Amino acid sequence: SYVLTQPPSVSVAPGQTARITCGGNNIGSKSVHWYQQKPGQAPVLVVYDDSDRPSGIPERFSGSNSGNTATLTISRVEAGDEADYYCQVWDSSSDSWVFGGGTKLTVL
Amino acid sequence: QVQLVESGGGVVQPGGSLRLSCAASGFTFSSYGMHWVRQAPGKGLEWVAFIRYDGSNKYYADSVKGRFTISRDNSKNTLYLQMNSLRAEDTAVYYCAKDFRVVAIDYWGQGTLVTVSS
Numbered sequence: 001s002y003v004l005t006q007p008p009s010v011s012v013a014p015g016q017t018a019r020i021t022c023g024g025n026n027i028g029s030k031s032v033h034w035y036q037q038k039p040g041q042a043p044v045l046v047v048y049d050d051s052d053r054p055s056g057i058p059e060r061f062s063g064s065n066s067g068n069t070a071t072l073t074i075s076r077v078e079a080g081d082e083a084d085y086y087c088q089v090w091d092s093s094s095d096s097w098v099f100g101g102g103t104k105l106t107v108l
Numbered sequence: 109q110v111q112l113v114e115s116g117g118g119v120v121q122p123g124g125s126l127r128l129s130c131a132a133s134g135f136t137f138s139s140y141g142m143h144w145v146r147q148a149p150g151k152g153l154e155w156v157a158f159i160r161y162d163g164s165n166k167y168y169a170d171s172v173k174g175r176f177t178i179s180r181d182n183s184k185n186t187l188y189l190q191m192n193s194l195r196a197e198d199t200a201v202y203y204c205a206k207d208f209r210v211v212a213i214d215y216w217g218q219g220t221l222v223t224v225s226s
Contacts, residue, residue: 001170033212035153042203042216043153054214086153090211095167097143097155097213 002091004100011106018074020103022087025068030089032070034063037102038083046085047072074105082107110134110215112204117220124194124224130187130204130217138162138182141207144189146200147219154200157189158207172198194224 005023012018022032032050035043045054047063050070060075074081087100116128128144144156157178158167166178177190187204201219208214 031211033208035213037153042218043213044216045208045212045214048208048212048214084152088153088212096169097145097158097211099145099153099155102152 001094001096002089002098004087004089004098006085006087006100006103008101009104009106011108012074012077013108014077014079016077018077018081018105020072020074020085020087020105022070022072022100023068024070024089027068027070027089028066030065030091032063032065033088034061034072035086035088036081036083037086043086077105077107079107081105110206112206112215112217114202114204114217114220117202117222119223119225120194121226122195122224125190125192126194126222128189128191128202128204128220128222130189132185132187132204132206135206137180137185141210142178142180142187143205143207143213144176144178144187145203145205145213145216146198146222147203148197148200151200156202159187191222194222196224198222199224 034047036046037043050065051063084102111133113131159178175193179188203219204217205213206215
C-alpha cells in the first residue's frame with residue numbers, strides 16, 4: 001500500500017516560515033491534502049488539491065507538490081498555528097485514503 | 109452549517125461488538141460519500157472506511173476488513189459503523205467525516221471514543 005512519510009516535528013519562531021514535508025513515491029502525480037489538528041479537537045482541512053485553500057483558511061497557508069515531495073508552507077507563523085499537521089492522498093490502486101504519520105509544529 | 113455528531117462509543121471487551129452512529133445535518137446527506145477515520149490515543153489519523161453517497165460502494169482499510177461494516181440510512185441522515193470481533197488495537201477516537209470530491213475530507217465530527225479492554 002502507498003506510504004506517506006512526514007517528519008515527526010518542526011519548530012519555528014513566530015513570524016518566520018514553517019515548511020512541513022510529505023514524502024511518497026511519485027507523489028507529484030497525486031493530489032495532496034493537508035489537515036491541521038489542535039489538541040483535543042477534530043482535524044480541519046487547510047489545503048486541498050496540493051495548493052488550494054478552503055474558505056476561511058488564511059492565505060498564510062499554501063502548498064506545493066512535485067516529484068516525491070509535497071510541502072505545506074505556513075508564512076508569518078503565529079502561536080495559534082501550533083498543532084499537528086497531516087498530509088493525505090487517495091490511493092486509486094487500492095481504493096484507500098492514506099494519511100501521513102503527522103508532524104507536530106512547535107512555535108518557539 | 110455542517111454538523112456531524114457521533115454516538116455509540118464506550119468500553120467493550122475483546123471479541124465484542126459495537127455500533128457507532130453519526131447524525132448529519134446542514135448539507136444534503138444523500139449527495140455525499142462519508143468516511144470513518146480513527147485515531148488511537150497519542151497516535152496519528154487512520155482511515156477506516158468509506159461509503160458512496162448511495163451506498164453502492166464501500167471500501168475498507170485492511171486492518172478492519174471483514175470485521176467492520178459501514179452503512180447509511182439516507183432517510184434518517186445517519187451513517188453507521190458496525191464493529192465486530194473488536195481487538196485492543198481498535199481502541200481509538202472514531203471520527204465521522206464528510207467526503208470531498210472522493211479524494212479528501214472537508215468536515216469532521218468531534219469523535220466518539222471506543223475502548224477495547226477486559
